[in-house]
Amino acid sequence: MAEDSTSTAAPESGTAGAAKLALPTLTMMVVGSMVGAGVFSLPRRFAQETGVAGALIAWAIAGTGMLMLALVFQTLAVRRPHLDAGVYAYAKAGFGEYLGFFSAFGYWASACVGNVTYWVLIMSTVGAIAPALGEGDTALAIVLSSIGLWLFFLLIRRGVKEATTINRIVTVAKLVPILVFIVLALFYFDADVFADNFAGADYAGSLFHQVRGTMLATVFVFLGIEGASVYSRHAKRRSDVGRATILGFLSVFAIFASVTIVSYGLLPMAEIAQLRQPSMAGVLEAAVGTWGEVFVSVGLIVSVLGAYLAWTLMAAEVLFVAAKDHDMPRFLARATAEDVPVPALLMTTLLSQVVLVVTAFSDDAFNFALDLTSALSLIPYLLAAAYAVRVARAGDTGTPGVPAGRTADLLVAGLATVYTAFLVYAAGLKFVLVSFIVYAPATVLFVMARREQNRRLFSPRDLVVLVVSTAGALVGVVALAAGWISL
Template identity: 85%
Template sequence: MSHADTRADTAPGRAPSVKLSMLTLTTMVVGSMVGAGVFSLPRRFAEETGVAGALIAWAIAGAGMLMLAFVFQTLAVRRPDLDAGVYAYAKAGFGEYLGFFSAFGYWASACVGNVTYWVLIMSTVGAIWPGLGDGDTVLAVVLSSLGLWGFFLLIRRGVKEAAAINRIVTVAKIVPILFFVVLALFYFKADVFADNFGGADYAGSLFDQVRGTMLATVFVFLGVEGASVYSRHAERRKDVGRATVLGFLSVFAVFASVTIVSYGLLPMSEIADLRQPSMAGVLESAVGTWGQVFISVGLIVSVLGAYLAWTLMSAEVLFVAAKDDDMPRFLGRSTAADVPVPALLMTTCLTQVVLVVTLFSDDAFNFALDLTSSLSLIPYLLAAGFAVKIALRPDGRTEGGRATRGELAVGAVAVLYTTFLLFAAGLKFVLVSFVLYAPATILFVMARREQGRRLFSPRELVILAVSVIGAVVGVIALAAGWISL
């Protein structure tokens, strides 16, 4: 990493704060989006839809997530006083309690997402070591736990070292993915692609096909707000928005290409039966065993890099929330190396708990993937809602005067998109999300008591009641077998 990337804020009385260039912020966005999801896309899509549905799904997802990327770009410029992106926007727009829920939901989403990384690594190695199964055996969980705590010790050394590793890994993991696309085009079979166009018999209506892929597209685009989360470290505020859009467009092109070219190599029913990572199986069908090995190695590098980026971002959210008195004060402590160790420890602990829960899931990878996406939707919806709010009623803290019609339209489309995603997620994952959200209020209560403030306002009591009722229904549904993990 260059000296420009690591200049520190050395103002008297303040701990050094690492400064990140636009290039590094962009690699944080790309690094946090390109992880486990891209390697699972062929099977995930083939289980739900054919080429036509995939094209429509990517068009919707691309447009919707681009609007969210523009939302984060606009908010970074309009409200440069707000740090930690998603969490800060929800709080400023809709109050402390919903801001707290946004911070917790985003953080929990990152922790559950980290579990998918370890499951996929173990599933990849499981192709040659059967004891690891699909990444959900006891041995797999034990080995994943060792890796989990090894990364905790690495990141604890300092943000500068971790960010430098992420920048190198981001470049390294893009290479095998682009190599896959090029080889797939070389071995592309037009007749197979044509047969896959309308979808298989099991796919259902075109609307159901598209709906079934929506959570998968959300998962692979998680991290589009990566630069916003690290806004307090940016050298220049405008770099946050630029890095967000540049990172998104780069990754979108790669993800859509990986999905579509796979339909030209195998019938979709065969792709749907591949073990994860399905990208390896698709390439193996074209070039042989070496293709599977090549992609598997690339996956491990990619996933470990994404795990590093997401762990950094999730700890950052807890840290800034504590600094703003919306989380208990112990989470706002950091070392001389600018590492929020208590927040990092809490992140690692929740990831460990969810790792153990995968032992009881029918499909550990898909469950963790869908839950990750569902938990992220409320924070995204609140951020988009805040963009609409300041476009309609800017205040003294909003820079640049009144919003343009374009900014208002972007925010409105982002709200509609995230609302549709909640519908696409279905009741199951909404209820499971409440099961996590409601108990988290304990942290909110701790923070209010530390400040000697009233625990809840009348409006906040209504929100609390809704979350508790949702959690109770979720627990009953799980216990009665109405929904399952």
């Protein structure tokens, strides 16, 4: 298939009341999307898998790989400025409508599951003083989380511009406790404890095993790197999309790596691995006392609520733009005068509600939701990186006055593709199969959209993808029923 043969013109830039976002707001969308629940859980997630050496290698790999992805989104924003909702549009342009649909659905589902991790972590945090909430997976915790889900639905429904303004304020506020944690951790840093943690504990296994075990955690904390690209139709200048992506990435990478590494200088990794989530609070409590735990816990709640807002906005945006491009049922293309895609927002909240209930049946609700969020995002990322390879190989910029830069673009896109392929391997068979279970039923929406347009349902290539995804889902269901894998 010729490159871009399935791409369509970008949809209208919203209604007359659409909000137009400048570089600072777009950058805050990226930072706000990435700095959420993940950073507060990093000490325990890493200590369960690796020591200092493995953590340094893992962050080097993740930082390089995610930087390549950030550069891919920056390059495609310039080379293909007519493509809106980046992750979804790039997959469709490069590999056809069905895989484009899967990319849109996968990214959306990933955001919905990610939203559930936020509520689980909030309830787990409050559960430290209210035992009835447990670790965020009790009946009371699920009821309170459900109330929060629908309150945010009502807030966002009032208007995109208003919600993004709140997100910008919250993003600044939530960075303060994280930066204070890093400074205090450095002040109380114990070089002997750090040295003992360098090689890792006996339970960690080989260095390769340690690094692999941290990969999904690093993916989760970097989810949202495409935030500016997904929201590109609201940008004042398309060039700001790429700049916001790089600025946001560099800012949060420094924060994430610092939080992880300095924690190894405060407690033995075996103790960190046993801390209650959010583990950052437990680490700081060990250094400065109870007030440190309270300080981080309050910061977490502010941070998580801000990230939840940003992720919900982006998830609804992907469904909305996919429907405008006729790849989702037309009811999802409806929006209010304030440019709020209410049906897409409602569907996003409903899926989050379903997943929230499912967590009650998981052995470890937070870690399961976190890893599933990462796994669901891998296909959209992989397809976007692979599309960038095709664009670089073609050599055309698609934009007058933009130099080709073919060799550099091909190198960046190739590295991003290799990195995301490695992440699929690192995810392991369990989460690949569970992802298929989520992906396969989504084809119903694709069929609805095609029938609305009186179009053929599947091409021969699409049928191959359908068979593979359905077979994977069936194997996944059998594996769950037989107990080979568990939630």
